[in-house]
Structures are given as structure tokens and as C-alpha cells.
Amino acid sequence: MRDLVSDMTNCLRARDLQVRSNGKALLDVHDLTLDGPGPTLILGPNGAGKSLLLRCLHGLISPDRGQVVQDGTPLNAYHKARQAMVFQRPVLxxxxxxxxxxxxxxxxxxxxxxxxxxxxxxxxxxxxxxxxxxxxxxLSGGEAQRLAILRALALNPETLFLDEPTSALDPSATQMIERMVLRASSRGVRIVMVTHDIGQARRLAADVVMMQGGHVVEHGPAKQVLDVPGSEASRRYLAGGLVT
Ligand SMILES: Nc1ncnc2c1ncn2[C@@H]1O[C@H](COP(=O)(O)OP(=O)(O)O)[C@@H](O)[C@H]1O
Ligand SMILES: [Mg+2]
Known part of the structure; x- marks a missing residue:
């Protein structure tokens, strides 16, 4: 019953999370809670900290401060065994x-x-x-990425992290991946996916996390964040302007 309850909840939270290097915070996330039905798409310019955040949420990096909390408990081996990750360049x-x-x-x-x-x-x-x-x-790039996703799905994950899985793919290969992601989501797998493709976020996201400079500048329902961004950083990113 306990498992069933946590399965139904699947609440992933980054609390006061910091990753530092050479005295500088590369990632500094005060509080991010992912508990909606998803998919969650993480958007932001290069170097914003998207991959670092994903790696922390998956327990691949131990933060210098703060913690990742799954269903009220600090991320542990039990949780990690129920997560899977697909990287930008699949290793097969x-x-x-x-x-x-x-x-x-x-x-x-x-x-x-x-x-x-x-x-x-x-x-x-x-x-x-x-x-x-x-x-x-x-395999072609698209096929290899599909295999990488299948390999992740073979683990029957509760949460699937994807880090820019379509960034090197053409539109039709991208579409096949997006369909797989949506099908997994509709089967109840929590999707947390990084992209720099705003169109992809529109097509897939229930909620969007906007990042810049290691911070989450905005998190909310996709329509709200993409159509009426609440921060200057989001507005500039979505307008295609340079964000520095
Ligand atoms: N292992 C590392 N050591 C030092 N700096 C790193 C390391 N990994 C990432 N960074 C830096 O952290 C910042 C965020 O990186 P990353 O999360 O990969 O950005 P994104 O995925 O949004 O493009 C960048 O400035 C990057 O150079
Ligand atoms: Mg990245």
C-alpha cells in the first residue's frame, strides 16, 4: 500500500540545491517541486545548468549543499532504481x-x-x-536514440530523465521520439526532459522549468510560462534574444 501511495504521488523535489566549482555556484536551485502529471520540460540557454540539475535529480552528482527529495525522503538507492536516464548521445x-x-x-x-x-x-x-x-x-542517430529510450523503459522506471534526446535529430526522427515520450507519459512514467527547442516544449510539456545562470527563473504550467512568461529572462529566451 505504501508503495502504491508513493507510486501515485511521485513527488520529486530539489531543495536548496547547490553545485559549486572553484568557489562559484554552477547550480543554485532554492526549491523546485515536480509533482504534476507531467511531462516536465526544462528549457534554458547553454550553460544554464539544465544537465547539472538533471544529474542531481537522478543522483549522479551529489550536490555541495541541499538535497533531492523523493516523496518526502532524501533520494536513496530505492528511488534511484526506479529512475532511468537517456543522454544526448546514447552509449550503446x-x-x-x-x-x-x-x-x-x-x-x-x-x-x-x-x-x-x-x-x-x-x-x-x-x-x-x-x-x-x-x-x-x-543504427542511425534516430534509431540509436530510440533504442536508448527503450533500454531505459526496459527498467520500468517511475521517472525517466531525458537530456536533449533530439538535439541531433531531424524533424521526423524527433517526432518518433516525441511520440515515445508521450506514450510513456500516458502510461504514468514521470517525464523530466531537457530541451532547447521551444516548439518541442509546446508540443510535449504540461509544465515548464525555465533556467538561467544555474537558477530556476520560472516554473509553471507550459501555456503560462511559454505564452505569458513571468520573468525577463524567460521573455528574452522565448523571444530568441541573447540571454547573458
Ligand atoms: N563537472 C563540471 N565541472 C565544472 N563546471 C561544470 C561541470 N559540469 C558543468 N559545468 C558548468 O556548469 C554550468 C552548467 O552546465 P550544464 O548543466 O551542462 O548546462 P546546460 O545543460 O544548461 O547547457 C556550465 O557553465 C558548465 O560549464
Ligand atoms: Mg546540457
Whole structure:
């Protein structure tokens, strides 16, 4: 019951979070709470701290101050096991597409038959049915990114972090990824995704986090943040102006 309650809640919070280097705060987030149905899209110029925030939320970086809190408890191994992350440039095993998925499923102690069925399911989800035996390293950029997302989904995550997964892709490859993200979201996976594509934020986001200079300058419903931005930094970013 406890699990069920936390599954339903899935409240991820960054509290007084700071990452510092050489005496300077690279990330300084006072309070950010992600508890809506999502997807949450994180927007902001290069160097704003988007990747750092994502890495902190996923527990890859320990902050110098503050903490990440999941459902009222500081982020721990139990929470991290229920999170998955997809990076901008996917790192795939030098094996077949199916073997890349099998690798993840084996670590969950799934039976051979169970894994086989799940691989078919995942390949279908990612439109990679015909690529099962192909070497993962020979996939196109879009296919490789879809496989990376499938590998993350194979973990049955409650939360999926994606760091600019479509930044190197053309519009049709991007559209396929966006559909996968929306389907995962509609199945109840919390999506937290970094993008610098405002159009993508409009297409996907329920809420938008706007970052600049290591700070969250705004967080709110997508329509509100994108159409009536409440901060000068957001207005300038959305207007395409240089934000310094
Ligand atoms: N490991 C690191 N050591 C020192 N500085 C870093 C490190 N990682 C990121 N930074 C700096 O932190 C700032 C935010 O980086 P990042 O989160 O990658 O930005 P974004 O993803 O928004 O483009 C940048 O100025 C970057 O140079
Ligand atoms: Mg980044």
C-alpha cells in the first residue's frame, strides 16, 4: 500500500540545491517541486545548468549543499532504481539491438521467455522490429536514440530523465521520439526532459522549468510560462534574444 501511495504521488523535489566549482555556484536551485502529471520540460540557454540539475535529480552528482527529495525522503538507492536516464548521445553496447535490451532485462532476473517477449514488445514500441539483429552501433542517430529510450523503459522506471534526446535529430526522427515520450507519459512514467527547442516544449510539456545562470527563473504550467512568461529572462529566451 505504501508503495502504491508513493507510486501515485511521485513527488520529486530539489531543495536548496547547490553545485559549486572553484568557489562559484554552477547550480543554485532554492526549491523546485515536480509533482504534476507531467511531462516536465526544462528549457534554458547553454550553460544554464539544465544537465547539472538533471544529474542531481537522478543522483549522479551529489550536490555541495541541499538535497533531492523523493516523496518526502532524501533520494536513496530505492528511488534511484526506479529512475532511468537517456543522454544526448546514447552509449550503446557493441552488440545487436536485441542484445542491448536483453542486457538490461537480464539484470532484472527475468526468465529467458519473459525477456524474449519483453524484447518484442519493446522493439515494437520503438519501431525497431526489423532491426533486432542489427549491430546497435550501426543504427542511425534516430534509431540509436530510440533504442536508448527503450533500454531505459526496459527498467520500468517511475521517472525517466531525458537530456536533449533530439538535439541531433531531424524533424521526423524527433517526432518518433516525441511520440515515445508521450506514450510513456500516458502510461504514468514521470517525464523530466531537457530541451532547447521551444516548439518541442509546446508540443510535449504540461509544465515548464525555465533556467538561467544555474537558477530556476520560472516554473509553471507550459501555456503560462511559454505564452505569458513571468520573468525577463524567460521573455528574452522565448523571444530568441541573447540571454547573458
Ligand atoms: N563537472 C563540471 N565541472 C565544472 N563546471 C561544470 C561541470 N559540469 C558543468 N559545468 C558548468 O556548469 C554550468 C552548467 O552546465 P550544464 O548543466 O551542462 O548546462 P546546460 O545543460 O544548461 O547547457 C556550465 O557553465 C558548465 O560549464
Ligand atoms: Mg546540457
Amino acid at each position: 553496447l557493441r552488440r545487436s539491438v536485441a542484445a542491448n535490451l536483453d542486457f538490461v532485462l537480464k539484470r532484472q532476473n527475468m526468465s529467458r521467455t519473459g525477456r524474449k517477449d519483453r524484447i518484442v514488445e519493446l522493439l515494437t514500441e520503438g519501431g525497431l522490429e526489423d532491426k533486432s539483429r542489427q549491430s546497435a552501433r550501426s
